[in-house]
Amino acid sequence: MNGESVVFWVSGTFAVVGALGMVVSKKAVHSALWVAFAMVNIAVLYFALEAPFLGTTQIIVYTGAVMMLFLFVLMIVGVDSSDSLLETIKGQRLLASLFALTFGGVIVASIASTLSSPSAGLAIANAGYGGHLQAIGFLVFGTYLFAFEALSALLITAALGAMVLAHNERWTPRKTQDQLQKERTFSNHVTPLPAPGVLARNNSVDTPALLPDGTTSIESLPNAFRGEGQVSKSNSIEEAGK
Amino acid sequence: MGQGNVYLPIFFLGLLAFGFAVFSVAAASFTGPKRYNRAKVDAYECGIQPAQAQLGGGRFPVKYYITAMLFIIFDIEIVFLYPWAVSFDALGLFGLIEMIIFILTVLVAYAFVWRRGGLEWD
Amino acid sequence: MFHSQAQGDLGIFGNDPAAVIAVKVLGIFVIMVLMTLLTIWAERRVVGRMQMRIGPNRVGPFGLLQSLMDGIKLALKEEIIPKGAHLAVYVIAPVIAATTAFLTFAVIPLGPQVSIFGTVTPLQLTDFPVSVLYVLAIASVGIYGIVLAGWSSGSIYPLLGGLRSSAQMISYEIAMGLSFVAVFLYAQSMSTSQIVAAQEPMWYIVLLLPSFIIYTTAMVGETNRAPFDLPEAEGELVGGFHTEYSSLKFALFFLAEYVNMVTVSALATTLFLGGWRAPWPISLWDQANVGWWPMLWFFGKVFAFIFVFIWLRGTLPRLRYDQFMKFGWKVLIPVSIVWILIVSVARYLRNEGGLESRNLLFAASAVLVVVVLVSYTLDLRRKKSDEAEEQRIAIEAEQEFDPFAGGFPVPPMPGQVAQPSRRMKATISSGAPASHTPAETTEGN
Numbered sequence: 001m002n003g004e005s006v007v008f009w010v011s012g013t014f015a016v017v018g019a020l021g022m023v024v025s026k027k028a029v030h031s032a033l034w035v036a037f038a039m040v041n042i043a044v045l046y047f048a049l050e051a052p053f054l055g056t057t058q059i060i061v062y063t064g065a066v067m068m069l070f071l072f073v074l075m076i077v078g079v080d081s082s083d084s085l086l087e088t089i090k091g092q093r094l095l096a097s098l099f100a101l102t103f104g105g106v107i108v109a110s111i112a113s114t115l116s117s118p119s120a121g122l123a124i125a126n127a128g129y130g131g132h133l134q135a136i137g138f139l140v141f142g143t144y145l146f147a148f149e150a151l152s153a154l155l156i157t158a159a160l161g162a163m164v165l166a167h168n169e170r171w172t173p174r175k176t177q178d179q180l181q182k183e184r185t186f187s188n189h190v191t192p193l194p195a196p197g198v199l200a201r202n203n204s205v206d207t208p209a210l211l212p213d214g215t216t217s218i219e220s221l222p223n224a225f226r227g228e229g230q231v232s233k234s235n236s237i238e239e240a241g242k
Numbered sequence: 243m244g245q246g247n248v249y250l251p252i253f254f255l256g257l258l259a260f261g262f263a264v265f266s267v268a269a270a271s272f273t274g275p276k277r278y279n280r281a282k283v284d285a286y287e288c289g290i291q292p293a294q295a296q297l298g299g300g301r302f303p304v305k306y307y308i309t310a311m312l313f314i315i316f317d318i319e320i321v322f323l324y325p326w327a328v329s330f331d332a333l334g335l336f337g338l339i340e341m342i343i344f345i346l347t348v349l350v351a352y353a354f355v356w357r358r359g360g361l362e363w364d
Numbered sequence: 365m366f367h368s369q370a371q372g373d374l375g376i377f378g379n380d381p382a383a384v385i386a387v388k389v390l391g392i393f394v395i396m397v398l399m400t401l402l403t404i405w406a407e408r409r410v411v412g413r414m415q416m417r418i419g420p421n422r423v424g425p426f427g428l429l430q431s432l433m434d435g436i437k438l439a440l441k442e443e444i445i446p447k448g449a450h451l452a453v454y455v456i457a458p459v460i461a462a463t464t465a466f467l468t469f470a471v472i473p474l475g476p477q478v479s480i481f482g483t484v485t486p487l488q489l490t491d492f493p494v495s496v497l498y499v500l501a502i503a504s505v506g507i508y509g510i511v512l513a514g515w516s517s518g519s520i521y522p523l524l525g526g527l528r529s530s531a532q533m534i535s536y537e538i539a540m541g542l543s544f545v546a547v548f549l550y551a552q553s554m555s556t557s558q559i560v561a562a563q564e565p566m567w568y569i570v571l572l573l574p575s576f577i578i579y580t581t582a583m584v585g586e587t588n589r590a591p592f593d594l595p596e597a598e599g600e601l602v603g604g605f606h607t608e609y610s611s612l613k614f615a616l617f618f619l620a621e622y623v624n625m626v627t628v629s630a631l632a633t634t635l636f637l638g639g640w641r642a643p644w645p646i647s648l649w650d651q652a653n654v655g656w657w658p659m660l661w662f663f664g665k666v667f668a669f670i671f672v673f674i675w676l677r678g679t680l681p682r683l684r685y686d687q688f689m690k691f692g693w694k695v696l697i698p699v700s701i702v703w704i705l706i707v708s709v710a711r712y713l714r715n716e717g718g719l720e721s722r723n724l725l726f727a728a729s730a731v732l733v734v735v736v737l738v739s740y741t742l743d744l745r746r747k748k749s750d751e752a753e754e755q756r757i758a759i760e761a762e763q764e765f766d767p768f769a770g771g772f773p774v775p776p777m778p779g780q781v782a783q784p785s786r787r788m789k790a791t792i793s794s795g796a797p798a799s800h801t802p803a804e805t806t807e808g809n
Contacts, residue, residue, distance in 0.1 A: 003247065029515060033453070036508065043501075047249055056497035057321050064504025065317045068534060069310040071511055075527055076304055129329075133493055133554065137329030140322070141337050148322070149340065152347035155315045159351035162311035166304040167360050171768055174362070178751065223775050248378035251490045252470045254389045259466035262393075263459040263616055270612035274442040283447045285519035286607050306531055309689075313534040316697070320541040323704070324497065327548035330708065331715055338712050345701060352697075361693045363686035 007048040015041035028074045036067045050122050053133055194220040308360050312352075319348050374555055376477065377491045384480050388489050392469055399666075400622040404431040406667075407674045414678035435615055443611040448518025457516060458609065458616035461509025465623035468502045471495035472630045473557045475640045475658035487640070487659060491557045496544060499631060500537070503586070507533050509620065510595070510605050517608035525604025528685070529588055529595030535692040536585035536592075542700035543579040546572045546707040547635050560639030567638040573729045574703045576636045578696055580672075583628040585692065587621065589673055591680035594688060629669035630662075637665050695736070703732060 018038025025031040039062045046055035087093070122132070129135035140148050175183075184190060194209040194217045209220035218226055326333070326341050355361060380388070405420070405428055412419025420427040445454065475487030492498070507530050514526015548554055550571065551562035569576045585592040595604040606617045633639060640658030641647065643665075651657065683691070706728045713724065767773060 003250075030453075033512070040505065052492055052494045053325065053497070056494050056501040059501035060497065060504055061314070061317055061321055064501065064507065064537075065310070065314040065534070068504075068507065068511070068530065069307070069314060071515075072306045072310045072527070072530075075515065075523070076307060131493060133325055134329040134332060137325040137333065137337075141326060141329075141333055141340060145340060149344060149347070151318070151322075152344050155318060155348050156351040156354075158311060158315055159355055162308050163355060163358055163360055166307040166311075167358060168304070170359060170362070176751070179755075182755065248374075248490045248492045250378070251380070251385050251389060252467065254385060255392060255470050255489060256463060256467050258389055258393050259463045260459065262466075263462040266462075266612040266616055267455055267459060269439065270443040273439045274611050275440075277442060282444055285446050285448050285517070286521065286602060306527060309531050309535065312693075313538060316538040317541070320538065320545070323542075323545045324548060324554060327545050327708075328552055328554055330549050330711060331552060334715070335712065338708055341708070342705065345705065349701065356694070361690070363689045 004048050007044065011041040011044040011048070014038075015045070029071065032067055032070045032074060035070070036063050039063045039067065051132070053136060189219075305363065308355070312355060312360075315348065315351060319345070374491060374493065374558070376486055377488070377557075380485050381483060384483050384485055387480060388485075392489055393466065396466055396469055396623050396626065397619075399626045400619055401431040401435075402428075403622050403625065403670055404434075404618075406670065407677070410671065410674045411678045414675075438615040439612050441611045443613070444608075446518055446608045449608065450516040450518065453512050453516035455613075457509050457513035458613045458620075459509075460512065461506060461620040462616040462623075464502050464506035464509065465620040465627065468499050468506075468627045469623075469630065471498055471556050472627070472634055473560050473639050474662050475656065476654060478656055486557065487656075488557060491555050494554045495556045496548075496554050496559070496631075496635070499627075500541060500544075503624075504537065506620070506624070509617075513609065513617070514605040517605075519608050521602045522605050522607045525595045525601045525607065528601070529605060532588070532592065532594060532688065532692075533586055535689060536582045536696070539578055539692060539696035539700055540582035540586060542697065542704060543575045543582065544635070545700075545704050546575040549704075549707055549711055556634050556639075560634060560641070563638040563641065567636065567641075569636040571725055572636070572707065574699065574732050575707075576632075578700050578703070579632060579636065580669075581696060582692075583632060584673070584676065585688075587624045587628055587673075589625065590677040591683050592688060593677075593682060594685055597682060625670065625673055626666060629666045629673070632669055633662060633665040699732065699736060703728075706732070 015038045018034045018036075018041060021034035022031045022038065025034060040059060043055040043058040043063070046052070046058055089095075126132045126135050129138055194211075208216035208218060211217050322344065323341070326337060330337060408430070409419040409421075409427065420430040423429040423433050445451065470489040471491055473486065473488040473491070477484050477486050479485075510533070511526050511530045514522045514524075514529075517523070547559060547568055550568065551559040553559060553562065588595050595601070597604070601607075606614055609617060640653075640662040642649070642652035642658070642661045646652050646661070652661075707725065710724045710728065
């Protein structure tokens with residue numbers, strides 16, 4: 001066995017393990033990590049196939065950017081949430097297996113078609129360009145020019161989508177630090193508001209702070225609790241302290 | 243170019259670094275003392291009792307999503323810029339013009355996000 | 365036919381016998397560890413001087429062994445694994461951080477070809493056509509160490525710190541990646557040894573000054589160092605992503621941070637300061653760029669960068685997060701894109717008309733710097749005039765209650781009266797505004 005096939009069998013196995021781990025993992029973050037692992041191993045395969053540019057790009061774009069986005073999303077929606085197994089789309093399994101079969105068929109067919117004809121080899125493919133980077137440059141910016149320029153439109157779509165999904169527009173301009181400071185200085189409350197009553201035995205924001213005269217300070221509470229009947233009573237705190 | 247095993251040294255360096263890191267992580271549990279204390283293994287929250295419930299439902303600003311998405315967009319742009327830069331002399335005026343068009347198109351997305359306040363953090 | 369500047373042959377790499385590879389691998393590993401120990405020591409001593417202190421000077425001559433002793437001390441500390449940690453990921457995270465930190469140094473050229481054990485070999489572990497991209501790729505895997513450390517600790521501060529620092533690193537990675545483009549354009553190569561070879565007539569710091577400035581700014585952000593050390597903003601986030609790490613696991617993160625510092629400095633040296641080439645007065649000596657001497661120039665330049673890192677830390681206060689992101693996204697990125705356009709046009713003119721693009725580039729850098737400065741001052745002045753306007757508005761706001769002041773639903777300010785909503789009417793029986801409700805009324809409930 002030469003070096004290349006050793007790399008293939010090791011990294012290929014790791015990539016498959018990563019893919020399986022992604023499916024099997026219960027926690028979404030673990031799934032994302034398995035995918036990242038599989039991606040890195042696929043990049044190693046590219047290196048072994050003498051395509052270092054593709055390999056580094058694979059890591060930079062997929063492992064570094066796309067999977068990072070996935071991790072961010074998982075953290076945004078709550079880090080520990082596991083997948084809901086409830087199927088909301090009718091015939092989901094049937095459709096999924098249909099697509100999977102079709103996709104598998106396409107892959108098998110395309111690999112089979114390359115097997116039937118002898119491969120030209122990298123040296124011939126790169127000949128006349130002076131290296132595979134130059135060859136990539138020449139192909140992307142020459143032969144596949146239209147696809148390349150269309151991609152920029154795709155990138156705009158991605159930005160639009162992200163903004164539509166995740167952007168919360170401000171209604172009014174943001175206050176500067178300076179402005180906030182001035183407002184506070186001219187208000188009746190220069191000092192910070194009293195902290196809620198986090199006492200040794202009570203660790204809750206719905207407990208008002210006790211003022212020196214024994215009364216409670218409503219200002220120590222978040223706005224949501226300032227209504228009637230939402231606040232722990234100071235009497236009960238005092239009684240508990242006795 | 244006769245480059246058979248340029249990646250082999252990287253593999254060995256990685257192996258050495260990985261071995262060192264794993265050794266350190268493993269050694270830590272032997273070299274240090276073990277004195278159990280319930281408060282010690284609690285999450286650190288500046289003396290306040292840790293609220294475990296927050297972690298599960300704890301949510302983060304969706305802002306990070308836009309940052310990550312923009313990062314992908316620019317990453318892809320950069321990945322195209324590299325082979326273009328390397329074969330710039332060969333591509334000539336044609337390559338220059340098409341890259342300018344590409345950059346300007348991506349800048350449309352950038353300008354849109356900027357204008358709508360997607361780059362603001364508060 | 366497409367190699368306009370065929371300097372440096374990559375064929376010299378990958379032919380080393382096993383013994384030489386072993387020596388090089390070990391050498392790089394030892395150098396990195398030594399550099400880390402030295403950098404930590406230098407940092408403490410230099411920052412000490414800058415703060416009118418002496419700094420550690422007890423262990424060994426000039427306190428040189430201080431960081432080694434600190435490492436041993438860390439190893440003898442108890443290893444605490446927090447209750448809520450996800451054990452597997454928690455353990456893997458520091459391993460990822462440390463391994464990737466070491467890996468990036470593999471492609472940095474330390475010198476020209478020398479003879480080791482009778483084998484003529486370049487003073488560089490390895491090189492291939494995309495080695496600068498390899499550095500970027502490994503660095504982007506390294507971010508995982510930080511995100512995972514934050515996530516797996518099962519604690520709020522590390523999680524916030526990890527998320528924040530990964531957002532910071534990806535933001536500055538773009539500026540960093542864009543700053544490479546001009547270098548690639550002029551070197552017509554992405555391999556480190558060829559880039560060093562291409563700088564023989566002139567270092568790129570002279571030719572591509574804006575790229576250099578962008579890169580150095582981005583590298584400080586990328587390594588989470590002051591003034592961009594927001595992930596470790598101790599006033600807000602305690603220790604950031606490594607709050608819950610102790611003992612040798614913490615030491616690994618610390619090691620990774622300093623190794624990364626050395627690596628980005630080495631990359632800056634390679635890309636912009638001519639790599640191992642001797643600086644001007646020394647380069648007149650004809651033995652300056654042969655044999656083992658270049659290693660000295662190389663590490664001299666790296667230490668110059670490290671000194672700047674330390675200097676920054678001793679001088680600048682930490683940025684606020686929004687200022688930091690604003691700087692990355694709204695200044696560094698547009699400036700680098702404009703600069704790339706300028707460079708490519710200049711390069712094209714040189715190729716076509718045989719025009720001396722050097723002068724053009726110098727002029728363009730000057731113009732770019734002026735534009736940035738002018739836009740900065742304009743921004744400041746606009747802010748000034750905005751401030752006067754805002755002050756007027758603020759005074760008005762004191763009389764009239766704005767339920768959406770600052771863009772969010774807010775309660776009335778003291779002295780303001782809210783128009784009670786239906787919900788407020790239901791919860792507050794008395795007619796007084798919420799903030800003025802005496803606390804006693806809630807008691808009699």
